[in-house]
Every structure is written in C-alpha cells, then in structure tokens.
Amino acid sequence: MKAIVVTDQAAGTAGMTLVERPEPQAALNDVVVQVHASGFTPGELTWPSTWTDRFGRDRTPSIPGQELAGVVTALGYGTTGLSVGQRVFGLADGHRGGTLAEYVAIEARNLAPLPADVDFTVGASLPMPGLTAWQGLFEHGRLQAGQSILVHGAAGGVGSMVTQLAREAGAYVIGTGRTADRQTALGFGAREFVDLENDVLEEVGGVDLVFDVIGGDIGKRSTGLIRAGGTLVTIAGPPEVRPADGLAIDFVVVPDRAQLGEVVQRVRDGRLRTIIGKVSTLDDAVAAFNPTQRITGKTIISVRP
Numbered sequence: 001m002k003a004i005v006v007t008d009q010a011a012g013t014a015g016m017t018l019v020e021r022p023e024p025q026a027a028l029n030d031v032v033v034q035v036h037a038s039g040f041t042p043g044e045l046t047w048p049s050t051w052t053d054r055f056g057r058d059r060t061p062s063i064p065g066q067e068l069a070g071v072v073t074a075l076g077y078g079t080t081g082l083s084v085g086q087r088v089f090g091l092a093d094g095h096r097g098g099t100l101a102e103y104v105a106i107e108a109r110n111l112a113p114l115p116a117d118v119d120f121t122v123g124a125s126l127p128m129p130g131l132t133a134w135q136g137l138f139e140h141g142r143l144q145a146g147q148s149i150l151v152h153g154a155a156g157g158v159g160s161m162v163t164q165l166a167r168e169a170g171a172y173v174i175g176t177g178r179t180a181d182r183q184t185a186l187g188f189g190a191r192e193f194v195d196l197e198n199d200v201l202e203e204v205g206g207v208d209l210v211f212d213v214i215g216g217d218i219g220k221r222s223t224g225l226i227r228a229g230g231t232l233v234t235i236a237g238p239p240e241v242r243p244a245d246g247l248a249i250d251f252v253v254v255p256d257r258a259q260l261g262e263v264v265q266r267v268r269d270g271r272l273r274t275i276i277g278k279v280s281t282l283d284d285a286v287a288a289f290n291p292t293q294r295i296t297g298k299t300i301i302s303v304r305p
Contacts, residue, residue, distance in 0.1 A: 001020070001021055001022070001023050001101055001102040001103050002018060002019075002020060002021075002101065002102050002282055002283075003018070003019060003020075003021040003063045003098075003100065003101035003102065004016050004017070004018055004019075004063060004064065004065070004100035004101065004282070004285055004286065005017055005019050005021070005060075005061040005062065005063055006045065006050070006060070006061065006062050006064055007060045007061045007062075009045065009046075009050075009051055012042070012045055013042055013045065013286070013289040013290050014290055016064075016285070016286045016289060017286070018282070018283065018285070018286060019061075021063070021101065023102075023103045024098070024103055024104060024105035025074075025105060026074045026075060026076030026079070026105055027076050027105065028076055028077050028078050029076055029077075029078050029079055029107055029108055029109070030075075030076035030079065030105045030106060030107055030108065031072050031074065031075050031076060031079055031082055031088075031105070031106060031108045031111065032072070032073050032074040032076075032103055032104070032105050032106075033068060033070040033071065033072055033073065033088060033103065033104050033105075033106060033111070034070050034071045034073045034102065034103055034304065035068050035069075035070040035099055035101060035102060035103060035104055035303045035304065036069055036070040036071065036120035036124075036302070036303055036304045037068070037069045037070070037120040037121045037123065037124035037300055037301065037302050037303060037304075038065045038067060038068050038069075038099040038100050038101075038124055038300070038301045038303055039065070039066075039067030039068070039099075039124045039125055039127070039128060039298060039300055039301075040064065040065050040066075040067070040099075040100060040289065040299065040301065041066070041067075041128055042289065044064050044065075044066065044094075044097070045064065047094060049094035049095045049097075050062055050064055050094070050097060052095075053095055054095055059095075062097060063097055063098040063099075063100055063101050063104075064097050064098075064099075064100055065092070065097055065098060065099030065100035065101070065104075065301075066091050066092045066093075066094065066097055066099060066127070066128065067089075067090075067091060067092075067099060067125070067126075067127045068089065068090065068092065068099035068104060068106075068124055068127075069087075069088070069089035069114055069120040069121075069122075069123030069124040070087075070088065070089075070104075070120065070303075070304070071085060071086065071087055071088070072084050072085065072086045072088055072111075073103070075108075076105075076108075079108045080108070081108060081109075081257075082108050082111060082113075086113060087113065087114040087115075087116065087120075087123075088111040088112065088113060088114055089111065089112060089114040089120075089123035089124065089126065089127060089260065089264070090106065090110045090111035090112055090127055090255060090257075090260060091110055091127035091128060091131060091253070091254075091255040091260075092106050092110060092255075093106075093107060093110065093255070094252075100282070100285060100301060100303075101282075101303070102282070102303055102304065107255075109255070109257060110255035110257070111257065111260075112257045112258075112260035112261050112264065113261075114264065115264065115268055117268060118264060118267060118268060120302075121276065121279055121300050121302060122267065122274060122276070123264070124300050124301075125274045125275075125276050125298050125300055126260070126263055126264060126267065126274055127255075127260060128157075128158075128253065129157040129158045129160075129161045129274070129298075130161055130259075130260070130263035130264075130272075130274075131253050131254070131255070131256060131259055131260065131263070132158050132161070132235060132253040133158055133161035133162040133165050133211075134161075134165065134256075134259045134262065134263060135251065135253060135254070135256075135259070136162065136211055136233045136235065136251065137149075137162060137165055137166055137169070137209075137211070137233075138169075140231070140233050140249045140251055141209045141211065141231050141233045141249075142231070143166060143169055143171055143208075143209055144169075144170075144171075145169060145170030145171065146170060146171070146172075147171050147172070147208035147209060148171065148172040148173075148174065148206075148207040148208050148209070149162075149166050149171045149172070149173055149174070149207060149208065149209040149210070149211060150174045150176065150194075150204060150207045150209070150210045150211070150222065150225060151163050151166065151173055151174065151175050151176065151185075151190065151211045152176045152177075152210070152211065152212050152213050152214045152218060152222070153176065153177055153213040153214060154173075154175025154176060154177055154181065154184075154185035154188065154190050154193070155175070155177045155181035155184035155185045155188070156177070156213065156275075157274075157275055157297070157298050158213050158235070159175070159177070159185075159211070159213055160184075160185075160188045160273070160274075160275055161272070161274070162211050163175055163185065163188040163189050164188050164189050164266075164271070164272050164273065165266075165272070166189075166211075167188075167189030167190075168189075168266075168271055168272075171209075172191055173190045173191055173192075174190060174191065174192045174193070174194060174204055174207065175188075175190030175192070175193050175194070176193070176194040176195075176201070176218075177193070177194075177195070177196065178195070178196065178197055179195050179197050179198060181193075182195065188273070192204075196218065201218070201221055201222070201225075202221065202224065202225070204225055205225070206225060206226070206227040206230075207225050207226060207227065207230065208226075208227055208229075208230045208231070209226075209230060209231050209232075209233065210222045210223075210225060210226055210230075210231075210232045210233065210234075211233050211234075212232060212233065212234040212235070212236055212239075213234075213235055213236060214236055215234065215236025215237055215239075216236070219232075219234060219236055219239055219240070219241075220239075220240055220241045223239070223241045223242060223243045223244075223248070224243075226243040226246045227246070228245040228246065229245065229246055230243060230246040230247075231243075231246055231247045231248070231249060232246065232247070232248040232249070233249050233250075233251070234248070234249070234250045234251075235250065235251065235252075236250070237250060238250050274298070275296070275297040275298060276297050276298055276300055277295040277296050277297025277298055277299055278291075278295050278297070278299045278300070279299075279300050279301075279302050280299060280300075280301055280302065281301070281302055281303075281305075282301055282302075282303050285301045288301070
C-alpha cells in the first residue's frame with residue numbers, strides 16, 4: 001500500500017516521504033480500515049509518541065496521522081461493535097498513528113460509525129478538534145449554561161469547535177484571535193471578540209472558564225481573568241501560572257466513541273461546522289503539508305476518491 005513515512009524528527013513535514021509499505025494486519029481488538037480520508041496535525045511530528053513506542057523504543061519509519069474516515073475491511077479477534085463494510089471515523093492512538101496510508105490497523109474502540117450523509121472528508125476533519133473541544137469544555141472545564149468562557153483562537157480548528165459547542169451549551173462566549181479573525185469568530189457564535197493584536201485582553205473582565213490553545217504570555221495573562229472557582233483549560237502544555245482561586249488543567253485528547261457520536265450528530269443537523277482549508281491526494285500530501293502560502297483551515301488528504 002501507499003503510505004507517508006517519517007524518519008527524521010528534525011526535518012519536520014519536509015522530511016515526509018511517500019513509500020510502499022505492507023498492508024497492516026488486525027491484532028487483538030483491532031480492525032483494519034481502508035482509509036478514504038485522513039487528517040493530520042503538524043504538531044504530531046514534535047510528539048515523542050510519533051517516534052517511539054510506549055517503552056521508549058524507536059519505531060521509525062513511522063506513518064503519521066491520527067484522524068481518519070473510511071470503511072472497515074477486517075476484524076481482529078475479540079472485536080465488537082463494528083462490522084466489515086461499515087463506514088467509520090475516529091482518532092488513532094498517538095503511539096500508533098498510521099492514518100496517512102491506504103490502510104490502517106486501529107483499535108475498534110477508537111472508532112465510531114460515520115453516517116452515510118456525512119462524507120469522508122468531513123469525517124476525517126472532526127476527531128481531533130471535535131474531541132479536544134468536547135473534552136476540554138465538558139469533562140475538564142465542566143461548562144454550565146449561563147457561564148462565561150474566553151476562547152483563544154476562536155476562528156481556528158479547535159477554537160471554532162469550542163466556540164460552537166459552548167454557545168450551544170448556553171454559555172456567553174468571548175473569542176480571541178488576530179484582526180482578520182473577527183468576523184469568522186463571531187460567525188461561529190462568539191458574542192464578543194478580542195483582537196489580540198490591538199485590544200487589551202484584560203478589559204474582558206472576569207470569566208468562568210478560559211480555553212487556551214496558545215499558551216505563553218497569553219496563557220499567563222489569562223489566569224488573571226478567571227473568577228473565583230473558575231477554570232483554565234489548556235492544550236498548550238502545563239500552565240506556568242495558575243488562577244489564584246481556581247483550577248488549571250492541561251490535557252491531551254483521547255479517543256472516545258460516544259463523544260465522536262455526539263460531535264458527528266451535531267454536524268448532521270447543522271449545529272456544528274468544521275473548517276477544511278484544502279483537500280489533497282496522498283500522492284500530493286507532502287507538498288500539501290509544506291505549502292508556499294498560509295492556508296486557513298485543516299488540510300485533508302483524500303486517500304481514496
């Protein structure tokens with residue numbers, strides 16, 4: 001099968017190569033999926049799990065990619081809940097990856113059914129940002145109706161999902177971003193927008209929850225905005241500063257079949273939109289991940305037209 005592999009961490013996406021690899025076999029509790037579309041987060045190439053297994057052993061050449069949508073072609077022993085021929089989407093384990101390929105072996109529990117009215121390209125764009133937003137808001141942030149939330153990067157892949165889900169949950173959403181992001185963030189449901197290039201962040205006042213995807217100085221300054229009993233939730237690494245009278249939680253997204261179902265149902269009925277910037281073929285994936293100009297939205301690889 002065709003697959004994208006990486007062997008040199010320092011090379012980043014420029015070190016990606018399209019090669020022929022053996023088709024994977026389904027181990028215990030696995031399924032094999034014929035990949036129709038794959039999503040990729042460039043940050044994967046900085047994660048230790050892309051390069052080593054859970055015991056710290058080198059696992060290169062690695063096939064990166066964690067998001068996928070496709071069709072189940074084989075079941076491993078003990079697999080339940082899925083069947084051959086079923087349309088699925090989901091998030092691979094970070095230590096396995098493998099979705100930038102024509103086939104991938106993946107734990108069945110990491111997949112959810114993909115309804116027939118959601119195309120594979122959309123399905124592949126949902127798992128990482130959708131699960132990150134869901135888990136950050138409802139598991140870690142414990143967002144409630146009537147609360148206020150500050151969403152950094154509200155026009156981005158994760159931030160736009162956070163904005164939409166928080167608005168649906170009855171929260172008052174304040175988005176942040178660059179000047180050019182204002183209308184996009186407001187269109188996704190933010191009630192206010194803070195231009196981080198020109199506005200004063202501290203003028204936001206107190207909020208119950210901050211969802212931080214930026215970290216650094218913005219993350220530090222955000223802690224001072226959290227009301228007593230509030231929470232800072234971040235995916236930008238352990239926070240350097242914590243709220244004086246609240247919680248600070250950094251987390252890494254994990255696969256969850258039930259949550260995937262919640263996310264895709266909202267896409268089906270129009271409550272949730274994803275941002276797809278470019279769709280490319282597997283043959284052109286290396287070039288697509290090394291663009292000569294900035295692309296807004298997620299690049300999706302259409303593995304099987």
